Amino acid sequence: MNKVSILGAGSWGTALAILLANNGHEVTLWSILEAEVEMLNTHREQIDKLPGVKLPANITITTDLEVSCKDKDLIVFAVASPYVRSTAKLAVPFIKENQIVVNVAKGIEDSTLDTLSDILNEELNNADVAVLSGPSHAEEVSHGIPTTVVVGAQSKATAYFIQDIFMSEKFRVYTSPDIIGIELGGSIKNVIALAAGIADGLGFGDNTKAALMTRGIAEISRLGIAMGGKIETFAGLSGVGDLIVTCTSKHSRNRTAGYLIGKGYTMNEAMDEVKQIVEGVYSAKAAYALAKKHDIPMPIVEQINLVLFENKPAKEAVDDLLTRDKRREYSDLKWNK
Numbered sequence: 001m002n003k004v005s006i007l008g009a010g011s012w013g014t015a016l017a018i019l020l021a022n023n024g025h026e027v028t029l030w031s032i033l034e035a036e037v038e039m040l041n042t043h044r045e046q047i048d049k050l051p052g053v054k055l056p057a058n059i060t061i062t063t064d065l066e067v068s069c070k071d072k073d074l075i076v077f078a079v080a081s082p083y084v085r086s087t088a089k090l091a092v093p094f095i096k097e098n099q100i101v102v103n104v105a106k107g108i109e110d111s112t113l114d115t116l117s118d119i120l121n122e123e124l125n126n127a128d129v130a131v132l133s134g135p136s137h138a139e140e141v142s143h144g145i146p147t148t149v150v151v152g153a154q155s156k157a158t159a160y161f162i163q164d165i166f167m168s169e170k171f172r173v174y175t176s177p178d179i180i181g182i183e184l185g186g187s188i189k190n191v192i193a194l195a196a197g198i199a200d201g202l203g204f205g206d207n208t209k210a211a212l213m214t215r216g217i218a219e220i221s222r223l224g225i226a227m228g229g230k231i232e233t234f235a236g237l238s239g240v241g242d243l244i245v246t247c248t249s250k251h252s253r254n255r256t257a258g259y260l261i262g263k264g265y266t267m268n269e270a271m272d273e274v275k276q277i278v279e280g281v282y283s284a285k286a287a288y289a290l291a292k293k294h295d296i297p298m299p300i301v302e303q304i305n306l307v308l309f310e311n312k313p314a315k316e317a318v319d320d321l322l323t324r325d326k327r328r329e330y331s332d333l334k335w336n337k
């Protein structure tokens with residue numbers, strides 16, 4: 001049994017709290033939102049986001065960050081990505097040297113182009129920062145539906161420690177040293193999921209979605225390798241695995257927001273309708289800026305930026321993608337003749 005704290009009590013923080021409590025750990029679930037904590041304490045259920053799933057008794061729910069961070073074996077960052085830095089700044093006074101911290105949010109800070117582990121390393125002094133990512137919708141994890149993820153950490157010991165804490169018969173955890181590869185796959189797949197949703201909203205079919213997913217992972221891999229990630233990671237759970245689930249699942253907020261945009265909603269109308277965080281909207285800007293910085297062609301990411309931020313009609317973006325100059329599928333593959 002370990003003492004684990006989860007910061008952020010939305011869908012994902014709550015689903016992981018249930019998983020970890022069922023694994024026998026002593027869990028503290030923190031939210032900055034008083035109404036959220038009150039609702040969770042009153043109903044012992046995330047009634048808005050995970051209706052029908054009761055919280056086990058060994059979860060303490062609080063707005064007290066000191067209680068949440070002091071003397072913990074593991075601190076899980078599960079706030080939405082735009083709040084990772086502000087939450088880390090609030091938490092740092094209570095975080096001990098070499099504290100093991102695992103971030104489960106998916107995003108890139110658009111003002112700095114920092115990944116979320118960069119942010120935690122900057123803000124938390126000498127914490128040991130890891131990441132956990134993969135195809136894992138909270139709705140399914142909270143119902144014990146079989147799920148697999150990967151933990152990336154700087155040392156094998158930390159990766160194995162986190163693996164042991166999360167692993168259950170229904171939640172299989174792999175380990176990896178490739179933190180940057182895991183983070184880039186997990187955040188940029190949300191941008192491609194917006195595109196997949198738009199294609200659905202425009203009434204296109206399975207061929208179009210498969211094309212977006214395949215060319216999407218090609219874009220993510222090109223950028224990710226330029227930034228130090230490993231090709232195997234983009235073919236793995238946090239890469240193509242998460243891309244598949246997010247582009248195809250009824251649970252995906254990013255795909256749903258894209259669908260609404262394809263149906264004619266503006267970006268803001270779509271985000272309001274979805275209600276929960278649509279991370280791809282934030283990651284789209286950052287991914288495009290990183291593409292320019294590293295001189296990597298990312299045509300789908302570029303078109304999504306034009307649709308989201310410059311009101312380009314989605315149909316026009318698709319036409320522009322289809323009528324680009326002719327290309328080889330992979331420019332590294334050469335003919336002998």
Ligand SMILES: NC(=O)C1=CN([C@@H]2O[C@H](COP(=O)(O)OP(=O)(O)OC[C@H]3O[C@@H](n4cnc5c(N)ncnc54)[C@H](O)[C@@H]3O)[C@@H](O)[C@H]2O)C=CC1
Pocket residue numbers: 008009010011012013030031032033036049078079080081083086087104105106107136137138139275276277279
């Ligand atoms: N929902 C899912 O299935 C999964 C989500 N994730 C990632 O986990 C992260 C959180 O997602 P969800 O829980 O689904 O989002 P959500 O929209 O359900 O909840 C976000 C939570 O962030 C917290 N929050 C809101 N405002 C805040 C503030 N100003 N300061 C600090 N905390 C604040 C609140 O606890 C809120 O419930 C995202 O990065 C998401 O991509 C990752 C895997 C699965």
Ligand SMILES: O=C(CO)COP(=O)(O)O
Pocket residue numbers: 106134135136137138190193242245246251252253254255277278279
């Ligand atoms: O990352 C996720 C599943 O792995 C959740 O995706 P959405 O934020 O699009 O719902």
